[in-house]
Amino acid sequence: MSLRLRGVNFSYRRKSHNLIDVNLDIGPGTTAILGENGAGKSTLLRVLATELRCSSGEISFGGTHLTPSTIREFRKLSGWVPQGEMIQPSETPFEFVSKVAWLRGLNGRELRRSTRAALERVALSAEANIRASRLSGGMKRRAAIAAGVVHNPTYLLLDEPTAGLDPILREQHIEQLRSLSDTGVHVLFSSHISADVEEADNLVVMSQGTVAHHSPTDVLRQEYGSIQNAYRHFF
Template identity: 45%
Template sequence: MTLELTSCTYAYSRRKQAVLDDFSYRLPAGLTVLLGPNGAGKSTLLKIAASVVRPKRGSVTFGDLPSTAKPFRQAVAWMPQNITAMPGLTAREHVAYVGWLKGMNRSDAWRAARRALARVELSDQADTRTTSLSGGQLRRVGVAAALVHEARVLLLDEPTAGMDPRQRRVFRDLLRNLTDDVSVLMSTHDVADLAEEADHVSVLSRGRVLHSGTADTFLAHAPAGTAPGRLAEGAYSALLPLQE
């Protein structure tokens, strides 16, 4: 099953220009990095894909499921950039609460929370209050909360923002371990953030897709002679002038 946006148009108000206009996008399997400058429409794309907001025109589906269906919202999970610690709740309680909000009964949510925390390597922090967790740990709690109801698609909005290099490395390894059975779409401002480790790379600018393909086809846009460690930056810089 595939998450797909078809001919979607969305504006934040009637008087504002559409952020996405007649926009179509099909999410491939595995890990896809979504690159683009500020205002490109990345967050809007993720919100529409997660059915957080609905397009004025067009459709969003996961296989045969429309975005208005409850099974769609159970299969597709969205993690915003800012994860708010819930005062008084432990990591496991936080994750279980999200499962309950998604329609799970309390006992199932409690058991699933333990499994979800194990998937993000936070079993040892299950009983720690979320207000005592580090920023990187709190983001992993956010991923666990997105996975607790057995989501098939994970949409991440700038999940590595503010992380130090070690936290980024842990988070990258976590995502790689998830993509055997979960499709991940992760937006970022950091052009090198997973671009050379992702299965696919999509580049968005001014509400239009400039590139959507494998990581190798993305990196092939880098000019000849680009240093190996700067291929992602070179490819990104080569693509953007097409819209400027």
């Protein structure tokens, strides 16, 4: 069920943050998109999340082409966690994730069961009924991830999931994503911080809307000694 992009292009009206001839194969495990601000990371994820439509090129999932007639099928298979807080201060994680589950077409016992299971997957069961105004930033991010996986997607797309978190919380958050990938979810996330991608299985380096490099992370580590050194090489 890999994601495949061939010759994908996208341009905003002001010609900024373009995607230029992007070719990628995203398989199981964790794949990190590394790049400076404005490199096109968020645009790529929004195209994959079907928030934006590429101007040309082809996207396929598990051998099925992404078209207007298959977009609904793809959305059922994907979870999207955009940057920024999604949960409202007055909501509890259970209420928030339940709402997203309902929007995903779940209801009744299935909705409640899936909500509890999603919160458990991100280690947030103990805080399920605490108002978001009393939760830490890391807990709110975990609630967003729970909402992203409540319908058991094959693909989980996250835009800068560690933004604004301190180093310890960032490390815990990345470990949470790795745990999800161990259950079979294809995790694709973006970051402009090299430390966030150290333990990813695969790394996509983006620069000015193009893919500058794509390989298993171990390949870069062997070639440059560390991901930090590789980051310096590309930027």
